[in-house]
Amino acid sequence: MRTSLFKYYNEMQxxxxxxxxxxxxxxxxxxxxxELMRSKMRAEDAGMGSVQRVFAILVEQMQNIVRYSSERQVxxxxxxxxxxxxxxxxxxxxxxxxxxxxxxxxxxxxCVELSEYIQTLRSMSKNELKTYYRERRKGPDCATSKxxxxxxxxxxxxxxxxxxxDIVPLDGDTSFFSMKVVTQ
Amino acid sequence: MTKYSxxxxxxxxxxxxDPEDMSFEIKGESYPENxxxxxxxxxxxxxxxxxxxxxxxxxxxxxxxxxxxxxxKTFMDFFEMLDDYAEKGRNIEVNWRYHEENESAMExxxxxxxxxxxxxxxxxxxxx
Numbered sequence: 530m531r532t533s534l535f536k537y538y539n540e541m542q543x544x545x546x547x548x549x550x551x552x553x554x555x556x557x558x559x560x561x562x563x564e565l566m567r568s569k570m571r572a573e574d575a576g577m578g579s580v581q582r583v584f585a586i587l588v589e590q591m592q593n594i595v596r597y598s599s600e601r602q603v604x605x606x607x608x609x610x611x612x613x614x615x616x617x618x619x620x621x622x623x624x625x626x627x628x629x630x631x632x633x634x635x636x637x638x639x640c641v642e643l644s645e646y647i648q649t650l651r652s653m654s655k656n657e658l659k660t661y662y663r664e665r666r667k668g669p670d671c672a673t674s675k676x677x678x679x680x681x682x683x684x685x686x687x688x689x690x691x692x693x694x695d696i697v698p699l700d701g702d703t704s705f706f707s708m709k710v711v712t713q
Numbered sequence: 714m715t716k717y718s719x720x721x722x723x724x725x726x727x728x729x730x731d732p733e734d735m736s737f738e739i740k741g742e743s744y745p746e747n748x749x750x751x752x753x754x755x756x757x758x759x760x761x762x763x764x765x766x767x768x769x770x771x772x773x774x775x776x777x778x779x780x781x782x783x784x785x786k787t788f789m790d791f792f793e794m795l796d797d798y799a800e801k802g803r804n805i806e807v808n809w810r811y812h813e814e815n816e817s818a819m820e821x822x823x824x825x826x827x828x829x830x831x832x833x834x835x836x837x838x839x840x841x
Contacts, residue, residue, distance in 0.1 A: 680782040
């Protein structure tokens with residue numbers, strides 16, 4: 530790798546990036562990054578609503594990496610909790626709205642379901658999302674055992690426009706999943 | 714019965730259920746790595762508590778700054794459990810406390826209030 534990171538710095542400046550992380554994510558990393566972002570936004574006098582929305586989406590996305598990234602650290606038997614590889618970006622759009630994006634490898638076999646689920650959420654109005662969220666929360670345990678499966682709905686409710694996502698097949702078993710949420 | 718008490722961490726709340734003075738409090742942040750693992754001892758304690766007592770009015774104070782989607786599901790399960798005991802005749806009240814500027818906590822409280830049936834669910838705003 531080149532010593533100079535100026536090229537990356539410039540690209541990120543241009544894309545409005547405030548925070549960029551690429552590497553192993555564990556619960557302490559989730560806590561550290563979310564708290565850091567909250568402190569930074571508070572120091573810059575961002576409204577409480579937008580601080581909370583960025584914090585919430587960042588936590589949901591990073592916990593999704595810890596739970597679902599297919600690229601995992603397997604040699605951490607002495608450590609508590611899980612660790613998995615992923616990327617997170619927080620930044621601002623040209624109009625000033627904050628966005629939170631994440632990327633990680635997933636099992637290709639989960640991609641059809643994942644894609645259909647996000648498409649369904651993209652087609653829903655705010656009121657439909659609210660109703661769906663409350664129905665799903667009241668119902669018996671959702672399909673996924675690790676989380677409540679509510680995270681995507683939670684993010685969709687806090688989004689300014691339908692969530693963007695992208696899936697790139699890497700090989701037969703693995704694909705790269707990205708999503709971007711622009712906050713209200 | 715002995716008191717149930719858990720110290721707060723960055724991502725999990727302080728919990729104190731004291732059957733002596735009948736004070737019940739959950740306060741702080743809630744986005745632990747494994748929500749079910751964190752809250753299941755609390756659920757178990759409550760079940761034994763309800764099994765070993767009767768009659769007294771129970772008031773639970775909840776003041777949650779932020780909670781993630783898994784905690785949201787767990788809180789709903791918690792309120793449904795309380796609903797079940799209330800249906801069997803227990804007198805249960807939940808005070809959902811939030812800072813006046815924490816609009817998100819207020820809206821979440823309103824949604825929980827709309828989804829419980831038997832318990833009394835109060836929204837309590839505080840300042841400062």
